[in-house]
Amino acid sequence: MSEMFRITLPDGSVREVAPGTTPADIAAAIGPGLAKAAIAARVDGELRDIMRPFEGDAQLALVTSRDEKDALELARHDYAHILAEAVQHLFPGTQITFGPSTDDGFYYDFAPRDRQFTDEDLPAIEEEMRRIIARDEPLIREVWSREDLIARWKAEGERFKAEWAAELPEGEELTVYRAGKGENAWLDMCRGPHLASTGKVDPQAFKLTRVSGAYWRGDQKNAMLSRIYGTGWLNKKQLDAHLLQLEEAAKRDHRRIGQDMDLFHLQSEAQGSVFWHPKGFVLWRQLEAYMRRRLDAAGYEEIKTPQLMDARQWEQSGHWGKYRENMFVVPDEIPGTEEEGPVLTGTGDLMALKPMNCPAHILVFKQGIKSYRDLPIRLAEFGCCHRNEPHGALHGIMRVRQFTQDDAHIFVREDQLIEEVKNFCDLLDSVYKDLGFDQYAIKLALRPDKRFGSEEMWDWSEQSLRDAVEATGRHTAEYGWEELPGEGAFYAPKLEFHLTDAIGRTWQVGTIQTDTVLPERLDASYVGEDGERHRPVMLHRAILGTFERFIGILIEHHAGRFPLWLSPVQAVVATIVSDADDYAREVAAKLAAAGIRVETDLRNEKINYKVREHSVAKVPNLLVIGKREAEEGTIALRVLGSQGQQMLTLDEAVARLVAEATPPDLR
Template sequence: MIKIALKDGSVQEYQEGISILQVAESISAGLARAALAGEVDGKVKDLNFKLEKDCSLNLLTFSDEGGRLAYRHTASHVLAQAVKRLFPNVKLAIGPAIDNGFYYDFDIEKNFSPEDLSKLEKEMEKIIKEDLPLERYTLPREEAIRFMEEKGEPYKVELIKDLPEGEEISFYKQGDFVDLCAGPHLASTGKLKAIRLMSAAGAYWRGNEKNKMLQRVYGTAFPKRGELDEYITRLEEAKKRDHNKLGRELELFTTVEEIGQGLPLLMPKGAKIVQTLQRFVEDEEERRGYVITKTPLMAKSDLYKLSGHWQHYKDGMFILGDEEKDDEVMALRPMTCPFQFMIYKSKLHSYRDLPIRYGETSTLFRNEASGEMHGLIRVRQFTISEGHLVCTPEQLEEEFKGVVDLIKYMMETLGIQEDVTYRFSKWDPNNKEKYIGSAEDWEDVQDKMRTILDHLQIEYKEAEGEAAFYGPKLDIQFRNVHGKEDTIITVQVDFALGERLDMVYIDKNNEKKHPYVIHRTSIGCYERTLAMLIEKYAGAFPTWLCPVQTKILPLVEKHHDFAQKVAQMLKDRGVRVEVDYRNEKIGYKIREAQMEKIPYMLVIGDKEMENGAVAVRSRKDGDLGILAAQEFVDRIVEEIRTRAK
């Protein structure tokens, strides 16, 4: 007999070799029907996995992440089988489950059309009705390679060869279809209930633009048709908020093929929002003791070699010159840290000088792959609220707390504090060449950072392998309207570059010591922040951020002079205002202003002009009636001053 610890804390005895499904059946028939997979000692397994020793077992349903992944991973295999049936010569790449569904990459000499997706969906439904069992088996390495070579699947052969020696190589079979896969999966294709293929797009093999472009088909799957329909409805709503669509409609930014991918043009309205954010950030940072710097956009390769970026980040940089031919090779900066470090090194510092908080509105350049470009989210040139705090070990926790306090203030002001999650990004001890510093240094600084995060009572997830090459970091994550998670703000604890660049301070004992450095952004990349705000507010920004805060709508020409007078009253108080002088009907003017998402519209007719008043229409609250012009000015100025949401 073996002992199995269940999720409710109870421990039950079962016969050796019992399957996860049989355990579920022993608890209740309803649980057995709902169960999709099982988590055994922290690892997700198929329901037919046999339990041979004492263990903990958590039965997973669709409400659990592991259950959803097994469900949707099975759907990706059904998609691959359908594609093979309709397009026998296709070559299979990879097909994982993702947050909101699944995808599969195919090497096929055509682009999948909407008609193709419709045919594939029908074929998938046929496979589901066939209720084919999914059977797992393993093969020795050489036999697995030979098997996939015989099937004409070069991508699978490459994946097998990349696996470490001794790694178990498993396959899943459903009917006449077999795929290389670690699993887990559902017991049979018939367990799938509601599927939908969403789109097809190009995707480079392994995300590398030097590799072949494949066709990626995206889909989703749910256990109930109603849940699928609800998801599609939410998706349609999300499309309306997509910053790539809405930002162009509102004339915030555009892109031009002749300029290039990842190089968006901020139009006057978008530039005004970013300028407003920058002034807000710079003023708040100064209030909190930051000193501003302004450093070059490029440097010789010598600087990046000294800092380690050349060795660890060169592929992500824009290089100016040829190392083999030119005496002096330059590179556009991907980050500001080594520049600000050189400012620190320009004079000798005492411990009494620390902490020093450097801040800079930095334009940076990163050579992102063309397939990774997306609107304002991932670009090749961007501007960031960058800062570096140089401190003693004793000051590290207090300075880190100050950074987090600043970030929380920024997020609260922008109204996004409830929309983010936190990730503690650590190094990967199995991939040491990615990092500088010893294992002891890494473990020490990660322990320090974990202690600080726990003291701050931040709820976070840990992510191995996501650290910067010089230290661990706190990543603040935000999901866009399509469910993709992006990092918007980071705080990094750097224990290595201070020593590498010979940054020192004189301590109380008159000895030279290397400082800690905290790398941080306070509001992140301005372009990405703008994208996030477009989607958060569906383009209807809080008044303080709006590029046009008030639009004045005179009824006819004789009201123009008074309209201009009111506009000047607003401008004198710093309010961004436009006057619509066009000879159009007032209803048309109001509708256009509403489409532009202007916070306030001021209608001026005879009565308003005679009484020095305006008829106020709010984007949020509708008709507010007639107010004295000065009263309205005072109200909106206060709303802007307090940055009300």
């Protein structure tokens, strides 16, 4: 008799099962309700197919649709495979590449035989996907030898799959999922896991959304592919809610609102950089002035560092080896080899625009001798940086190549770290609330596979961040606390702060990292109480992240209806008749003298036309003046988004607007 496997369930009970037993068998043995509800399994913590046999003793947790995170990942992965199968049925000769799940759905990249796909193809592909779901084809995991799999892909003309299979590590298990049975079964190379069959996903809970171009492996030197995007959910109710959110997001698109409000524009002459218009830069300056006041009050010292630095600085810091492909280098060509990159032969022969501020801040810290009594030292910079983002990744002002960070680096002794991180969290919380964000999640990004530093250093750094968040009282489910394995930077773990906006989307903006690697690599030190040199801990931190992206988030969160203190134009004085022009100028002058950003509209246009135009431009206050108001010294106040108007004296109007326009930190 074969040796039995011991399978331990979450309640501590143990079941002995024969080899070949699957999690589905155990679910069925427990009861028919669980057998029907179970869709996958976690075996020793790894998410697996429910039909995959056990390979030895194991810890088992069955996964149902109530485990929404796992269930969504599985469903979206299945939708991607069903999409690929549907496309190859409808368009014979199409080659398949990759099809991962995403945060709200899935996509798949294809190499069409005759033409690139378009959005017009999507309805037919959706219908074919539903037919595949209705057939309820079993999804069967198979392990193939490298040689057999490569031969299979080559025989079927799947050169992309064959290329990828040939480059996977020698010892890696190559798995294929077969959809259906018999000779006509559809195959795809995939690690899995998947649901038991195509019929386990809801045919009404997905929608294909768009088609775009994508390069094979993201390299523009490679073949252009057609990428088909979709969104997928567990049920139609979730899909409908998501589509409603997308519809609302389209109304809030920062690019459209930015144009309506005349804030900025982008154009091909400076791809990935923003042309800020006067009104947009007023918004920028208000945000910057607010942040500067908050930093001054929190004990930060503002500095300014160079844009262009010798490549040796980036080599010493480690960025050259980890980040070179994303850096703008001057000159952009220097002798070298493809494997080793440019050869640095002399000081100044290769320079780079800074992609981040941290090495420059260490150079400032190193000027002069620092004592343990000087710490903490908080160096802040609204630092302009450049990163060579791929063209396809650029998105409005949310993802750009030139950006300004609200950056700072805090140099502390180890015994000061927890208190300093706690103070940062409190400051960040206050800033977010002032800017209209009441909800955010905190996540701890842990050590990545490729990193600098010892395991002991990473253990200490990660635990310090845990302890600091716990000290703030935010180490709770209310703040969405979560740990993210492998998501840290190559030099430090980090706390990430994810804002939730007005329509429920999340944005990762703030961050703080505990770094002992860069101070070591760049030889930063202070004189301790014992008279010896010690390495400081360097805290990399930002609250907004980048001004460009955060302003884009602000635009979409507020739908252009900013708090009055941030509004580029806080009031417009509009006349009904030309007889009121002189009084309108007097009103505007008094508002301006009180610090209100005001414009006048004296055009010979009907007042309803003016009201509509200024509403589109998101002007928060429209002060309407006719002949009667001019005679009585009053104004009719129309507030954006409200019905009707309110009659006020000029002094009342000025006092009201001044009170509302005062930044929250100055009230």
